Amino acid sequence: MLILAVDSATQVAGVALAEHDRVVCEEFVNFRRNHSEILLPLIDRVMKESQCDWPQIAALAVTAGPGSFTGLRIGMATVKGLSLATGLPVAPISTLDVLAHNVAGSTALVATLLDARRDEVYFTCYDAEGRLPQILMPMKACSPQQAAREIMDLMAATGRRQVILLGDGVAPYQGYFSEHLGEYILPVGPHVMLPRAAALASLAWEALDRGQMVDGLTVKPIYLRLSEAEYRLQKGVS
Amino acid sequence: MNDINILGIETSCDETAAAIVKNGEEIRSNVVQSQISLHQKFGGVVPEVASRKHIETITAVTQEAFVRAGLDYRDIDALAVTNRPGLIGALLVGVSFAKSLAYALGKPLIAVNHLHGHIYANFLENPGIAFPCVCLVVSGGHTSLLYMPSHHEYQLIGETRDDAAGEAFDKVARFLGLAYPGGPSVEKAARQGQPGLYKLPRIFLDRDNFEFSFSGLKTAVMNLWRKLEKNGQADVNNMAAEFQAALVEVLVEKTIRAAEKYQVRTVLIAGGVAANSALRGTLAEKAQAQGLEVFYPSLSLCTDNAAMIAGRAYVQYVSRDFASLDLNAYPGLLSL
Ligand SMILES: [Zn+2]
Numbered sequence: 153m154l155i156l157a158v159d160s161a162t163q164v165a166g167v168a169l170a171e172h173d174r175v176v177c178e179e180f181v182n183f184r185r186n187h188s189e190i191l192l193p194l195i196d197r198v199m200k201e202s203q204c205d206w207p208q209i210a211a212l213a214v215t216a217g218p219g220s221f222t223g224l225r226i227g228m229a230t231v232k233g234l235s236l237a238t239g240l241p242v243a244p245i246s247t248l249d250v251l252a253h254n255v256a257g258s259t260a261l262v263a264t265l266l267d268a269r270r271d272e273v274y275f276t277c278y279d280a281e282g283r284l285p286q287i288l289m290p291m292k293a294c295s296p297q298q299a300a301r302e303i304m305d306l307m308a309a310t311g312r313r314q315v316i317l318l319g320d321g322v323a324p325y326q327g328y329f330s331e332h333l334g335e336y337i338l339p340v341g342p343h344v345m346l347p348r349a350a351a352l353a354s355l356a357w358e359a360l361d362r363g364q365m366v367d368g369l370t371v372k373p374i375y376l377r378l379s380e381a382e383y384r385l386q387k388g389v390s
Numbered sequence: 391m392n393d394i395n396i397l398g399i400e401t402s403c404d405e406t407a408a409a410i411v412k413n414g415e416e417i418r419s420n421v422v423q424s425q426i427s428l429h430q431k432f433g434g435v436v437p438e439v440a441s442r443k444h445i446e447t448i449t450a451v452t453q454e455a456f457v458r459a460g461l462d463y464r465d466i467d468a469l470a471v472t473n474r475p476g477l478i479g480a481l482l483v484g485v486s487f488a489k490s491l492a493y494a495l496g497k498p499l500i501a502v503n504h505l506h507g508h509i510y511a512n513f514l515e516n517p518g519i520a521f522p523c524v525c526l527v528v529s530g531g532h533t534s535l536l537y538m539p540s541h542h543e544y545q546l547i548g549e550t551r552d553d554a555a556g557e558a559f560d561k562v563a564r565f566l567g568l569a570y571p572g573g574p575s576v577e578k579a580a581r582q583g584q585p586g587l588y589k590l591p592r593i594f595l596d597r598d599n600f601e602f603s604f605s606g607l608k609t610a611v612m613n614l615w616r617k618l619e620k621n622g623q624a625d626v627n628n629m630a631a632e633f634q635a636a637l638v639e640v641l642v643e644k645t646i647r648a649a650e651k652y653q654v655r656t657v658l659i660a661g662g663v664a665a666n667s668a669l670r671g672t673l674a675e676k677a678q679a680q681g682l683e684v685f686y687p688s689l690s691l692c693t694d695n696a697a698m699i700a701g702r703a704y705v706q707y708v709s710r711d712f713a714s715l716d717l718n719a720y721p722g723l724l725s726l
Contacts, residue, residue, distance in 0.1 A: 188482050189716040192489050196715055206494065221438060222479050225445045226486045232449050233490030237463060369449045379438035385431065 153210035154202075155360065156234070157353035158195065160187040160227035161219030161247040162266060162320050166349035167194040169202050169209075172357050175350045177202045182346060187226045195230070206238050211365060213356030215347060216244035217374035218266055218274035218291060224373040235368025243356035243364070244371045251318045252278040252285035253351040254344035260314035263303050265321030268293045273321035274376055275299040277306050280316075284358060293376050296325040300332045307336065314338040318345055394467045394707060397455065398700030399448075401484030402476025402504045403531065404428075404435045406447045407696035408455035410466065414510075414704025415517045419458035420690075420697040423447050430570050434560060435530075441479035448487050455696070463495055470500040470703030472507060473713075474720040475531065481719035489717055500703040501713040504694075505532060505723070506544070508660035510702035511687035511695070519685060522654045526645045528669070529661030529694075530556030530571075535600045535645065537652045541705045546723075547648060548600020555637060555663045558604035562611050562633055566626050576630045577666055583627030585635035588614060595640050600648055607636055634668050642673045649682055658685045665692040 154176065159166040165187045168178040179194040198204075214231040217224045228244075235242050248264040255262055258280045266274040272293045278285040288306060303315055316338050317329060322345070329337065359365060378386065393412055400407040404425040410418040425443050429435045456463060471488035473481060485501075492499035509525050522539040524547075533550035553561065556573060563572030568579055593606045611633050618624040649657050657677050663669060664686050677684045691698060706712075 189718050192493060192715045225483050228445055229483045229486035230490040233487040234494045236449055237491050237494030372446050381432050381436040
């Protein structure tokens with residue numbers, strides 16, 4: 153059996169088909185942000201390349217957020233449509249969990265940072281030593297300065313001397329992170345810096361094994377942020 | 391040809407809608423989940439709030455359309471989805487969902503222009519409408535006059551230069567302290583007032599073209615209202631009545647002139663503002679005096695719905711006008 157994993161949470165559009173312990177096919181496109189055009193053709197290609205038909209699929213997986221609001225909805229709407237047609241259950245997985253899973257096994261602290269615009273990042277940290285990353289604090293949107301401070305605090309608290317920074321929220325603030333975390337940063341390759349649908353599929357298998365699936369009706373994105381209009385209404389600004 | 395059942399999906403603004411229509415004329419189900427209450431506190435549709443609601447409700451609304459039609463997913467012959475114009479984030483939810491649903495069901499997908507959908511709301515109830523015709527599409531997002539020689543040809547002959555008619559209703563309602571959405575609340579106030587007591591301009595009526603401008607009318611309302619308030623004479627109902635009369639007069643006159651110029655016998659109105667009874671009444675009256683035949687959809691089919699999308703899609707189904715897997719959504723009209 154296979155899991156079909158679909159990710160369009162960031163500038164990456166990714167699709168993977170994976171058995172329990174074998175990635176069968178993966179598409180990863182980090183080129184133009186035209187997810188609405190390419191995502192379904194990528195799914196079609198992965199299905200055809202793997203000679204896969206719907207009865208072979210056990211579940212669907214989708215990056216649930218955080219990420220680009222529109223990107224998240226493109227991925228989730230796509231998976232909801234597939235789920236309605238096939239009756240397949242869905243594993244919604246945090247985009248930050250997927251990122252951290254890219255470096256599973258590392259003894260360094262893993263910090264995941266996605267560009268949240270407005271000078272903020274979507275951020276959390278993981279202990280990635282085991283087979284599955286263990287989240288160390290709630291996910292949130294915060295300034296890169298605050299993220300750097302919390303990374304330093306966590307390293308002090310856990311006695312670590314190294315941190316791996318992952319996600320598209322690293323590059324925009326590279327200078328700041330180098331200045332404040334420089335000696336502690338463990339560099340990694342670009343192939344693990346962004347979400348991978350294969351990692352999403354792997355975490356979805358864990359969710360399936362534990363029975364943590366939802367149906368396409370109820371799954372919804374994790375934004376970590378109100379819409380601008382709701383935020384203004386709450387703050388009483390107009 | 392056998393009966394053709396098409397599922398329509400519509401998410402271009404603040405209604406999440408799904409419907410199944412047989413042969414472009416028989417509505418088998420028509421589910422509309424309105425978000426109006428959600429946007430009321432903002433005084434207008436907030437795109438991000440709309441998109442968030444669409445993704446939460448789209449599956450349930452689609453399921454409901456099948457339940458009410460008594461059909462299984464496999465029973466439909468094609469899917470149709472609005473892919474323009476509209477709020478891009480909102481459109482993308484419907485387009486992404488419809489594409490993958492069509493793909494997994496192995497059914498063809500049809501991309502429908504929202505304005506064509508509004509026009510075809512008329513055909514759902516009047517299958518025998520004769521071409522050529524002139525259509526006035528009036529809604530929160532659009533004020534356009536079209537000339538339609540046949541099912542497959544559209545010519546945009548005029549549109550608004552600034553605000554759409556529905557937008558003008560919303561803005562004037564907000565200014566006068568009337569409820570959102572502005573269309574129904576202005577109409578209600580207007581019924582208790584009298585047009586002509588205050589004088590508002592009929593903007594562009596003197597021009598020999600089919601363009602509209604409602605931003606100027608809104609400004610004229612504001613200026614006159616402030617003057618009246620100073621003199622202690624401001625009456626909301628009379629202002630609403632004169633505003634509605636000024637807007638309707640321009641819409642009706644230009645539509646009838648278009649029918650004359652293009653020598654058509656049939657006039658259609660469509661879109662949310664087509665629900666306005668002053669517009670319906672005035673147009674019907676004036677057009678009949680000219681020997682024209684006027685059609686407008688019943689009230690529930692004027693506002694956004696998916697039956698009109700599935701209805702329009704039938705024409706495209708017959709001509710095998712199918713979309714590919716890379717179908718995208720577009721905020722603007724592009725081409726009619
Ligand atoms: Zn509309």
